[in-house]
Amino acid sequence: MPKKMLNKLAELHKLCFPHKPWTAGDFADLKKSGCEIVASENGFIVWRTVADEAEIITVGVHPDARGAGIAIAMLGLLEFEVKKAGAKKIFLEVSAENAPAIALYKKCGFIPNGRRPKYYDGIDAILMQKEI
Numbered sequence: 001m002p003k004k005m006l007n008k009l010a011e012l013h014k015l016c017f018p019h020k021p022w023t024a025g026d027f028a029d030l031k032k033s034g035c036e037i038v039a040s041e042n043g044f045i046v047w048r049t050v051a052d053e054a055e056i057i058t059v060g061v062h063p064d065a066r067g068a069g070i071a072i073a074m075l076g077l078l079e080f081e082v083k084k085a086g087a088k089k090i091f092l093e094v095s096a097e098n099a100p101a102i103a104l105y106k107k108c109g110f111i112p113n114g115r116r117p118k119y120y121d122g123i124d125a126i127l128m129q130k131e132i
Contacts (some may be wrong), residue, residue, distance in 0.1 A: 016060030036060035043070040056092035096124040
């Protein structure tokens with residue numbers, strides 16, 4: 001992935017997650033580790049597939065573009081791609097305080113199936129999964 005694209009991705013991540021922005025180097029490291037990254041001008045999704053499972057690492061949508069269906073489209077693309085790769089399940093972790101994301105994942109068929117206490121700087125993580 002070209003450095004210019006990685007820089008744009010880092011800029012978008014900072015808009016989506018101002019309290020914990022990732023750098024271009026963070027995205028480059030994810031790509032080197034085998035993660036897939038799909039991005040547009042207003043959103044991105046990062047995942048990895050291992051054996052028959054896929055893990056969503058992060059999803060972000062520009063604050064001004066939220067509610068336009070970008071995240072739903074990216075989750076649909078992810079499901080299509082990981083199903084082609086032989087995955088049978090997609091899982092993720094989300095902050096218990098991120099009600100919009102939890103609602104999005106539920107709308108897309110993800111089911112809560114566990115909790116990690118104090119996972120995000122003292123905030124619990126909700127574990128969710130979807131069988132595909």
